[in-house]
Amino acid sequence: MRIAVIGPGALGTFLAGTLASDNELILFGRRELEMGQVEVQGQTDIKEKVVYTTDSSYLKNADILILCTKSYDTKGAMEDIHSRINDEAYLVSFQNGLMNESIMAEYVGEDRVVGGVTSHGFTLIDDGKVIHTGLGDMIIGKYPEGHDVIVDDIAAIFARAGLCTDTTENIYxxxxxxxxxxxxxxxxxxxxxxxxxxxxxxxxxxxxxxxxxxxxxxxxxxxxxxxxxxxxxxxxxxxxxxxxxxxxxxxxxxxxxxxxxxxxxxxxxxxxxxxxxxxxxxxxxxxxxxxxxxxxx
Ligand SMILES: NC(=O)c1ccc[n+]([C@@H]2O[C@H](COP(=O)([O-])OP(=O)(O)OC[C@H]3O[C@@H](n4cnc5c(N)ncnc54)[C@H](OP(=O)(O)O)[C@@H]3O)[C@@H](O)[C@H]2O)c1
Missing domain, CATH: 1.10.1040.10 (N-(1-d-carboxylethyl)-l-norvaline Dehydrogenase; domain 2)
Structure with a gap:
């Protein structure tokens, strides 16, 4: 699966490092950063080479984009990327707050939005370096409700990366x-x-x-x-x-x-x-x- 993680902060760096071994992955940010390798310490220990870019033209090949900005940056990130993503791609969010999925849906339609919550904890200590501070759960589902086979596919990708992920028909x-x-x-x-x-x-x-x-x-x-x-x-x-x-x-x-x-x-x-x-x-x-x-x- 070709995955783009949007936002190289604590959550984004963790997901990029964790998902990189088994997927074609890029980490997309809005600032130039030196980041050849991502390091995850703590509950999980990972060192993985990750492609980092600020060039949104790289996003067009992604099948799944995982939004990892703060909730107040969701609108800005969608403005930056929406014209570059392909018409079949799905957007996933584990961000906190009520409006992320509805903002994403304004740009790509509800049918291509997968909502999520996680109780894992992460702290960014440097660019590309994150501590997995707390083990938790992940749960995803078609937004706002119902079932879509893509949700099972994404949960399987996460599970292969060692992130046990449940699915629900009531993600909202x-x-x-x-x-x-x-x-x-x-x-x-x-x-x-x-x-x-x-x-x-x-x-x-x-x-x-x-x-x-x-x-x-x-x-x-x-x-x-x-x-x-x-x-x-x-x-x-x-x-x-x-x-x-x-x-x-x-x-x-x-x-x-x-x-x-x-x-x-x-x-x-x-x-x-x-x-x-x-x-x-x-x-x-x-x-x-x-x-x-x-x-x-
Ligand atoms: N950290 C956790 O333990 C945790 C756990 C569960 C859920 N969450 C939720 O996950 C979300 C992200 O949290 P976080 O702790 O990872 O935040 P964070 O460390 O502040 O990371 C946010 C990242 O998004 C980047 N960003 C902002 N606008 C962007 C844009 N237009 N394009 C590309 N990148 C952009 C920021 O870049 P700049 O550096 O340039 O600002 C920053 O690297 C939040 O909603 C949070 O509540 C976090």
Whole structure:
């Protein structure tokens, strides 16, 4: 299979290194980088030669393109690449946030979009060098729902690369579930500076996380069927399992970078408004994180 990974950050570098041995693979970025070999350390140890390019004409041969930009860059990346990709190619996303797949679908149509979620963790330490910090799951499905044989093919490619990947006919439900958990954990950690697990030890924060998750789930249920356990229980489970982690939103705030709050709590607020549901807890956290961002962006 000919695969193009778009975005040479933590997730993209990991996927490029992992999938390169068994596939014709290119890693596409928007900046020139010196990258002959990709190195993955930690849970997986990989050293693989990867073709890196900023030339979008290379993308026309790809059968599958995996978008690995931050959610706020999805639109820009699609603008850059859509005219270069072939009419049969599928686009896959493991990004966080609610809008990635719908933005991709605006350019190529829903039938060619495969949604995904992953609970693996990665940290980029240098160009082409990533640490696989946490083992997790991967799940993919035809967006927004249903079955397509390409989903089974992609899961098989990932499995051959050692990445056990489940498939579902309700991927938008899984994407929503992850967004709800992120909406509950990430802004609270970003605002307090605490690691994920501390939320469970501070009663007011635990209560707040529950209120955000329940409010978000009410919006979600107007769009999808939420899979698995109840959202507060799920968020508490993730906070417990990642107790020592510094959330990506807290890392972004600490490093004066833009956060993904627009596609997480921001998207929940917008969809809530569209369906006539108030989202005061999300709105409050969103406003505070935005105020922090504005102080340095
Ligand atoms: N890291 C994790 O553990 C993890 C786990 C699960 C899900 N995710 C999700 O996966 C997504 C990516 O996260 P990440 O941690 O990999 O982010 P990241 O390290 O910031 O990487 C994003 C990459 O995308 C590149 N990019 C942006 N616009 C582009 C464009 N138009 N064309 C080509 N490349 C472009 C960026 O390039 P520049 O350097 O030029 O900005 C950067 O290399 C996020 O939605 C995140 O929430 C991450």
């Amino acid at each position: 439900g899984y994407i929503w579930k992850k967004v709800i958990i992120n909406a509950g954990i990430n802004p609270i950690t970003a605002l307090t500076g605490l690691k994920n697990g501390r939320i469970l030890q501070v009663p007011n924060l635990r209560w707040l996380m529950g209120m955000v998750c329940n409010e978000s789930a009410e919006v979600a249920r107007t769009q999808v069927e939420l899979p698995g356990v109840e959202v507060t229980e799920a968020a508490e489970g993730v906070a417990r399992a990642t107790a020592e982690n510094v959330s990506s939103m807290l890392q972004d705030i600490k490093n004066n970078r833009r956060t993904e709050i627009d596609c997480i709590n921001g998207a929940i607020i917008d969809i809530g408004a569209e369906v006539g549901l108030e989202t005061p807890f999300n709105r409050c956290l969103y406003s505070l994180v935005k105020a922090k961002e504005t102080s340095y962006l």
